Structures are given as structure tokens and as C-alpha cells.
Amino acid sequence: MLELPELDPVVHGKLRLAVLSLLVGVEEADFTWLRDKTGSTDGNLGAQMLKLEEAGYVAMQKRFAGRKPQTLYRMTPAGRKALAKYVAALKRLLGGAL
């Protein structure tokens, strides 16, 4: 096993990492789009989004599109910083593999 003191456990979770990687390329995205792209379930994604929100890595906004409620997420500056730090740590751990 590798020593992983620098890997942020919030970012390291696969679904959370997938979501952050999706959000890094967009201004905002709705819940269903994130669910479709990651192939996860509503419950699992909802729980992971809550963890990311609690860590301050994503911001959530609810609004209505017509009569349908829509949940939008966007990455916060703290989330971008955390992802960048995670990538830097991965680079150090994997060396030439990246």
C-alpha cells in the first residue's frame, strides 16, 4: 500500500472525484445530468453531493425550470483548489505514470 497522507479523502471517493471532474469543465450542471454522466443512482449521488457540499467544494442551488424543480451544482473556488491539490498529489505518487 502507498502512503497517502496528502490525498484528500473527500476528493478521493470515486463518485465524488467523478462529479468534481465533471464540474471542473462546466459552469454549472443539474443533478440529472450528473447522475446520467456518472451512471449512479439518485440516492448515492445525493449522499455524495451532500458530502461535497459540507466540505465546501460544491455549491447547490434549487430553481424551477417551468414547473419542474431543478437542482443545480457548481464547483466552488475551494473545490477547484482541492481538486488541483489532489491532482498534484497523484502526480507525485504516480510519477511517470501521469
Added chain:
Amino acid sequence: MANFEAEGGTTRDDLVQRVALMEEMIAEGRQSTARFGWCFVLWGVITLIGIGCQYFQPNSYWDLPVVSAVGIVIQLIGIAIRRRSGHTSNKNMQSRAIAAVWGMTGLAMVVYLGPGIMMHDTGWFFYVPTIFMFLGLAHAISAIILRWWVQGVVAGLWWAGEIAVCFFAFDYMRKIFVAEMVVCMVLFGLYAMWLERRRAAALEQHHA
């Protein structure tokens, strides 16, 4: 799709998998999910109907304004239906750039053509090359943003049509206009719709 249940992987393979996952998701995020093929089909058909009405009723001045208004109403209804059906979406720079190009092209065409249509001045030789130029420009910009060569070819066809109408008499100009509408609007729109359906099906299969 990755197994999201395996949360705490820390072996080298796990880390390499994380890198692959990030690359895949970043690429997915950059893809625009906007579906626009139906707009090309709609406006191609609307324009052809307008031209057909004018051809069979040359003295009817209200064909084009009415048909254009119907097109705008259908487009607005289509957008509203897509929003209400909870069409999944993301917002990124690419999708905003494409929306800006086509939105402003549409607005510019309304500003340019609107007064002429309302005043019943449908001088073909005056309007047709400009319409071709507008559409060719929008397609070319869109092709560069999307890096989509098919749309680049469509832009070239619009501009070729613009040059061609300058050399032909009225009858040929009308035929060129109809041909451009069929190929560059209707057929291109149908092709875009087919690609959009195929992409959506591939995504579903990917998650299955």
C-alpha cells in the same frame, strides 16, 4: 463506468484508475449536451413552406410574415417543452458560445429581414446572398468551436451558394435557394438529430 462502491482504494492500480476516471469525466463535461438538430429541420421546412406559398400565390403578401411567425412560435414551444420535460443539461463555455452564435445570427436576420418582410419587399436578389452569408458565417464559427468538419462543409456550401446566386438569373436563384435549404438545413438537421440520438443511445449503453 467505474465501480463507485470501492471508495478507499489506495494501491497504484487504484490511483491509475482514478486518473483514467478523471480524464473520462473531464472529457464528458466538455461535451455539450445541447440538441439543436430539430431547429435546422424546423427552419428549413418553414422556409420551404414560405417559398412554396409565394410560388403558388405570388400576390399574397402575408405568406412569409405568417409562416415566419409560426416558425418562431413553434421554436418557443419546442424550447418550453424541452425545459418542462426536464431535459438534462450542463452549461459550459462551448455550449454558451454556440448558443450565442446562433442566437445572435437569428436576431441579426430578424433585424435585417424583418422590415423587408413586413413591408412586403421580398426582393430575392437583395436578400438571398445576405441570408447565405449569415448562415455560412454562423456555421463556420460553429464548426470551428465544435471542431466538426461536417458543419464546415455546410458553411462552404452556403458561401458557394452565395457566390453562385450572383451569376445566375432569378429562376436559378430560387432553385439554388431551395436546394440550399433542403441540403444545408433539412438534411443537415436530420443528420444532427441522428447523431444526437446515437450519442444518447451510446451513453445509455455505456451505463448499462
